Amino acid sequence: MYCKSGNRSGQACAIMNQLDIENAYNLIGGFSEWQGEVAHNQ
Structure with a gap:
């Protein structure tokens, strides 16, 4: 799981x-x- 800061997740x-x-x-x-690659699905 992930969220912006890691607290909620x-x-x-x-x-x-x-x-x-x-x-x-x-x-x-x-x-x-996160320092890895990010794929943006549109």
């Missing part, structure tokens, strides 16, 4: 983990910290 992953949903990952620092 981190909270969402914590909830998913509490619900025993496996493989929930958070992008640390959010999309603002």
Whole structure:
């Protein structure tokens, strides 16, 4: 999961983990910290 800063997506992953949903990952620092390529679909 990701959001702009990583806070909301981190909270969402914590909830998913509490619900025993496996493989929930958070992008640390959010999309603002992403340094990889970005594809824009229009």
